[in-house]
Amino acid sequence: MSDCLAVFGTTYETLRAEDFFREHGIKFRPVLKPRKIGSACRMALQFSMDGIEAAKAAVRDGNLALDAFYRKDGDGWEKIDNT
Amino acid sequence: MGLIYLDNASTSFPKPESVVQAIGRALKEVGANPGRGGYSRARAADRLVYETRNLATRFFNAPDPARVVFTPGGTYSINMALNGFLNDGDHLIVTGRQHNAVMRPLGAMQGRVSVSRLRWDGTGPIDEGFAALVTPRTRAVVVNHASNVDGLLYPLRELGLLAKRFGLLLIVDAAQTAGLVEIDMVRDGIDILCVTAHKGLWGIAGTGMLALGAGVALEPLVCGGTGSFSDSYQMPEAYPDRLEAGSANLTGIAAVKAGMEEVMRIGVREIMGAKMLLARTAYEGLQSFAGVRLFWPGVDMARIPLFSFTLDRLDPSDVGTTLDERYNIACRAGLHCAMDAHREIGSYPMGTVRFAPGYFTTKDEVELFVRAVGELSGK
Numbered sequence: 001m002s003d004c005l006a007v008f009g010t011t012y013e014t015l016r017a018e019d020f021f022r023e024h025g026i027k028f029r030p031v032l033k034p035r036k037i038g039s040a041c042r043m044a045l046q047f048s049m050d051g052i053e054a055a056k057a058a059v060r061d062g063n064l065a066l067d068a069f070y071r072k073d074g075d076g077w078e079k080i081d082n083t
Numbered sequence: 084m085g086l087i088y089l090d091n092a093s094t095s096f097p098k099p100e101s102v103v104q105a106i107g108r109a110l111k112e113v114g115a116n117p118g119r120g121g122y123s124r125a126r127a128a129d130r131l132v133y134e135t136r137n138l139a140t141r142f143f144n145a146p147d148p149a150r151v152v153f154t155p156g157g158t159y160s161i162n163m164a165l166n167g168f169l170n171d172g173d174h175l176i177v178t179g180r181q182h183n184a185v186m187r188p189l190g191a192m193q194g195r196v197s198v199s200r201l202r203w204d205g206t207g208p209i210d211e212g213f214a215a216l217v218t219p220r221t222r223a224v225v226v227n228h229a230s231n232v233d234g235l236l237y238p239l240r241e242l243g244l245l246a247k248r249f250g251l252l253l254i255v256d257a258a259q260t261a262g263l264v265e266i267d268m269v270r271d272g273i274d275i276l277c278v279t280a281h282k283g284l285w286g287i288a289g290t291g292m293l294a295l296g297a298g299v300a301l302e303p304l305v306c307g308g309t310g311s312f313s314d315s316y317q318m319p320e321a322y323p324d325r326l327e328a329g330s331a332n333l334t335g336i337a338a339v340k341a342g343m344e345e346v347m348r349i350g351v352r353e354i355m356g357a358k359m360l361l362a363r364t365a366y367e368g369l370q371s372f373a374g375v376r377l378f379w380p381g382v383d384m385a386r387i388p389l390f391s392f393t394l395d396r397l398d399p400s401d402v403g404t405t406l407d408e409r410y411n412i413a414c415r416a417g418l419h420c421a422m423d424a425h426r427e428i429g430s431y432p433m434g435t436v437r438f439a440p441g442y443f444t445t446k447d448e449v450e451l452f453v454r455a456v457g458e459l460s461g462k
Contacts, residue, residue: 009321010311011118012149015133032121039314043121043129065321 002046003072004080006055007033009065014043020062026051036076042067056082087412087448092231092259092389092419092439094281094288098342102285105341109334117331118310118324128333135340136323142343143276143294144267150295152326153336157258157279158184159304160293163326164254164275165225167301171195174220176213176251178237179203180230180424185256202427205235205380210245223252223274228266229259229387232424232435233378234362236264236385243272252299258282262346263355263387274299280335283354285342290335293326301326354442355388361440361449362388368453372460378428378435391428391435394460399436402459406436410455414438 006021006028008014014030021028028047033040047055049071059066059082070077088096109131115124117132132153140148154160165188169175174197177185189198199216201224203209224246229236239255246253252274257266262283268276274296280286295301303318307328312319319325346354369375374395380386394402403416417434418425425431440449 010149010319010324011129012133012136012323013321015129030121030126040311041313042311043126 002029002048004047004049004052004055005031005034005037005070005077006045006047006059007037007042007067007070008044009042009067011043013065014045016062017045017058017064017066020058020064021045021047021055024054024058024061026054026058034077037070052080084411084451087410087444087452089438089440089444089448089452090413090415091282091441091444092437093415095283095285095441097441097443098285098287098338099345101345102287102338102341105337106287106334109337113333113337115333117333119330128331131333131340132331132336135336135343138340138343139278139292139294142347143261143278144269145276145294146269146297147295147322149322150299152293152295152323153331154291154293154326155289155332156281156291157256157277158291160277160279160291161185161254161256162188163293163301163304164277165189165192166304167326168252168299169196169222172220173197173222174199174218176201176216176221176224178224178226178242179427180232180235181225181227181421182231182256182258182424183420183422184258185225185227186423200423203237204427205385209238209241213245214249217249217251221249221251223254225254225256227256227258227424228264230421230424231259231389232391232419232421232430232437233380233428234386234389235380236260236387238385239266239271239273246274247272259387259389262342263351263358265351268294268296275301280339280342283346284339285345286339287335290332290339292339295322303328305329349442357442358388358440358444361444361446362390362438364446364449365438365440365453366390368450369456372457374460375456378430389437389439391430391437392456393430393433393435394456397459399434402436402456405459406452406455410451412452412455414452 033042033044069080117128254275276294278292280290281288309324378391399416406412
């Protein structure tokens with residue numbers, strides 16, 4: 001189940017993140033960022049919570065400009081501490 | 084005889100077939116607007132722009148791909164650079180053989196920004212007299228990497244070291260050298276690199292790039308939609324979005340990607356060597372005619388393969404027209420948008436005719452050109 005989101009600052013940074021997620025073996029799909037997270041238009045990478053540690057490692061390795069990770073929370077999304 | 088195109092300093096022609104095909108693919112198989120949607124075609128467009136940005140980063144050894152920005156051309160890149168960091172009262176040092184792409188934006192700032200010229204004719208050290216030009220308000224050195232009039236090539240590494248010694252930015256207009264001379268932003272100490280895509284990189288007009296060095300920040304010249312941070316009236320702080328307002332020129336970006344790939348496949352040294360051979364053939368051919376004045380700053384000097392010439396008692400415009408009408412030879416005549424360069428070489432205000440071969444120019448075409456100029460000169 002894809003219940004996690006990674007949101008990055010720009011399209012360029014999201015594409016970089018795609019490359020690093022692939023390198024880290026994370027299965028993801030690019031989606032439009034849900035409006036419930038914020039009104040700014042942006043792409044996000046959706047993936048399973050099982051991959052959160054790998055995703056954090058990808059962010060570290062790629063020095064990616066991550067806005068935040070989010071976890072599905074009922075109808076909404078809850079920010080995850082990225083540490 | 085078909086067209087003999089010798090105006091590659093204006094724009095390169097013909098383009099490699101791979102560039103033509105890449106444009107077709109971008110239109111037919113991608114077509115969407117990058118950064119403006121989440122559907123698959125828009126993401127394919129995103130990916131094409133992303134790959135081109137990364138390729139350009141490697142091509143110029145730019146320190147940060149996010150700060151390699153696509154622009155509508157080299158002139159726009161220069162305008163973005165100059166307007167993006169200069170403040171009232173600032174002072175700049177510019178090299179002598181400048182193009183109006185630099186001098187007109189500075190002319191528009193007349194009274195607010197002052198300019199000193201660094202004279203150098205290709206002989207002797209370029210740092211001679213440099214220190215005397217620096218003031219407490221000097222912010223940058225702006226160099227036209229190679230003259231589009233006589234081909235004089237400025238030594239970037241030396242200028243980079245000079246700029247660093249005095250705490251100045253080095254801004255490089257690489258209109259004539261991108262794709263022809265190896266440019267390494269880190270090695271050469273370039274802070275802002277302004278590139279046109281439709282000359283040596285074999286892209287199409289309406290495309291350029293601006294690459295920023297580490298720690299260089301610019302205020303945006305143009306503001307608008309970026310496909311990101313749409314809930315703010317301010318341009319994003321994050322690069323490249325900060326400097327990329329409006330829809331990207333996807334076909335132009337596809338073209339410059341294919342062009343850069345072709346340049347990398349052949350190699351800049353090979354391209355330079357092949358074109359220099361043609362330029363020397365033409366130069367030596369024209370040397371044998373009386374009444375031909377050549378503007379070629381030294382055969383063995385660092386230079387790029389183009390040069391200017393005039394014929395005694397003939398207006399360069401008439402020479403250009405006659406070459407076209409009688410011989411189907413395309414050469415640009417006049418001031419080449421570079422009054423300062425013509426002043427420096429002593430060809431102002433009449434201007435010159437310019438010989439600017441391309442990688443696809445043949446030796447036979449150069450020999451026909453030499454013969455044509457010989458006939459016009461009365462030989």
